[in-house]
Amino acid sequence: MHDIFTFFGIISENHTYLFIAHMLLSALITAFIAKMATKSLQLVPKGAQNVVESYLEGVISMGKDVIGEKKAREYLPLVATLGLFIFVANVIGIIPGFESPTGNINMTLALALVVFIYYNYEGIRKNGVVKYFGSFVHLGEMNPIVKFIMTLFMFPIEVVSHLSRIISLSFRLFGNIKGDDLFLAVILMLVPFIAPLAPFALLTFSALLQTFIFMILTYVYLAGAVLVDEGH
Numbered sequence: 001m002h003d004i005f006t007f008f009g010i011i012s013e014n015h016t017y018l019f020i021a022h023m024l025l026s027a028l029i030t031a032f033i034a035k036m037a038t039k040s041l042q043l044v045p046k047g048a049q050n051v052v053e054s055y056l057e058g059v060i061s062m063g064k065d066v067i068g069e070k071k072a073r074e075y076l077p078l079v080a081t082l083g084l085f086i087f088v089a090n091v092i093g094i095i096p097g098f099e100s101p102t103g104n105i106n107m108t109l110a111l112a113l114v115v116f117i118y119y120n121y122e123g124i125r126k127n128g129v130v131k132y133f134g135s136f137v138h139l140g141e142m143n144p145i146v147k148f149i150m151t152l153f154m155f156p157i158e159v160v161s162h163l164s165r166i167i168s169l170s171f172r173l174f175g176n177i178k179g180d181d182l183f184l185a186v187i188l189m190l191v192p193f194i195a196p197l198a199p200f201a202l203l204t205f206s207a208l209l210q211t212f213i214f215m216i217l218t219y220v221y222l223a224g225a226v227l228v229d230e231g232h
Helices: 016-037 048-067 068-073 076-094 105-127 128-134 144-189 195-225
Strands: none
Touching: 016 048, 016 076, 016 105, 048 068, 048 076, 048 105, 048 195, 068 076, 068 195, 076 105, 076 144, 076 195, 105 144, 105 195, 144 195
């Protein structure tokens, strides 16, 4: 990938520099979109406000079946911000001369840690420490001694299961976007001047799909943490 031209590479070819530059660019684009959508709010939305409001309604609709409409709206700022930022970071690498910062494991790991820490924090805040961690093991009615032994066995497994979500979230996004970047690099090297449109459409769909998966899993993990009483 180092022999592929990037605009930021004109300044330096340092890998860390290129990653940080593209990450900051993605953040600036995300902030710019949010600023344009809220610059002149109107009762009847149009332009950027209309697009972003449609996006937010879609995020709420996505979370409604997972966590309920009330809580989907409560966690809308987190999920919608993650979704917009990840999509911009994914799709920016499709543009020749740029790289996807989500094709770097440091980026996706940081995003996964944000989700992991936040949903556990919310689970503890909503239910208390004992009740939240007690929900890790559901054994029903059984002999108290057997139940205690099973709890000692099952609880560490559940803890490992939760920790594995960090790996799942980060490596799924990283692996797919990195694969897309390599695929695009091969296409551009083979046909740099007449790169077919089909791969670009496919990569755009993949960027959107990976964003959706990250967002829906965030809602799922939040639901499992805060809806303890509902048996989720």
